[in-house]
Amino acid sequence: xxxxxxxxxxxxxxxxxxxxxxxxxxxxxxxxxxxxxxxxxxxxxxxxxxxxxxxxxxxxxxxxxxxxxxxxxxxxxxxxxxxxxxxxxxxxxxxxxxxxxxxxxxxxxxxxxxxxxxxxxxxxxxxxxxxxxxxxxxxxxxxxxxxxxxxxxxxxxxxxxxxxxxxxxxxxxxxxxxxxxxxxxxxxxxxxxxxxxxxxxxxxxxxxxxxxxxxxxxxxxxxxxxxxxxxxxxxxxxxxxxxxxxxxxxxxx
Numbered sequence: 001x002x003x004x005x006x007x008x009x010x011x012x013x014x015x016x017x018x019x020x021x022x023x024x025x026x027x028x029x030x031x032x033x034x035x036x037x038x039x040x041x042x043x044x045x046x047x048x049x050x051x052x053x054x055x056x057x058x059x060x061x062x063x064x065x066x067x068x069x070x071x072x073x074x075x076x077x078x079x080x081x082x083x084x085x086x087x088x089x090x091x092x093x094x095x096x097x098x099x100x101x102x103x104x105x106x107x108x109x110x111x112x113x114x115x116x117x118x119x120x121x122x123x124x125x126x127x128x129x130x131x132x133x134x135x136x137x138x139x140x141x142x143x144x145x146x147x148x149x150x151x152x153x154x155x156x157x158x159x160x161x162x163x164x165x166x167x168x169x170x171x172x173x174x175x176x177x178x179x180x181x182x183x184x185x186x187x188x189x190x191x192x193x194x195x196x197x198x199x200x201x202x203x204x205x206x207x208x209x210x211x212x213x214x215x216x217x218x219x220x221x222x223x224x225x226x227x228x229x230x231x232x233x234x235x236x237x238x239x240x241x242x243x244x245x246x247x248x249x250x251x252x253x
């Protein structure tokens with residue numbers, strides 16, 4: 001956990017054959033946090049108990065604010081199950097502060113062509129700006145808290161300098177390739193934890209690379225996990241399970 005970023009699931013990369021069963025993430029609840037899902041390859045069919053349904057394809061992003069609670073499933077589309085193909089997905093859990101944990105749920109899914117883009121002059125770096133801003137480009141999603149999130153694609157030997165407020169915690173995960181940040185090498189599938197935010201990040205790509213980059217002010221609140229629920233106390237976790245079992249987070253149609 002790098003407050004307020006609390007969990008990352010990197011699913012894949014893998015290849016599904018024709019007539020497959022697709023992703024296994026059937027109906028389940030959440031409360032007190034947000035899920036941000038990056039579809040690098042394949043697709044996700046999202047459905048939730050608030051009535052939202054979408055199929056987001058490779059390059060797209062889903063942002064779901066669970067708030068007071070809802071049920072959702074994330075499975076593969078019928079087309080993907082029939083045809084198969086490569087699949088790779090990142091899902092990042094982002095905490096909600098105590099004051100927003102019981103807000104009304106919100107869901108939005110955007111295809112790749114609806115995501116804001118920043119590129120350098122040489123067009124060797126492309127950032128998909130998901131929330132907050134990246135070098136003056138506003139993110140595609142409006143969010144309840146001030147979280148900056150981007151998926152940054154680097155060509156080999158490209159470089160960028162970023163300025164990040166000293167008050168923010170940094171989430172720096174190398175999805176593919178190899179990057180160097182402030183003269184420290186970070187290989188593929190590794191998360192860099194910054195003991196001190198120096199405000200300036202000098203990033204250079206040793207290979208073609210993809211970086212999941214986030215930063216935000218920490219909430220500095222107690223965090224208690226209970227499976228799919230993220231709250232501030234054990235009592236609130238028990239209440240979340242009781243509310244789920246009694247149907248207060250919605251019914252699955």
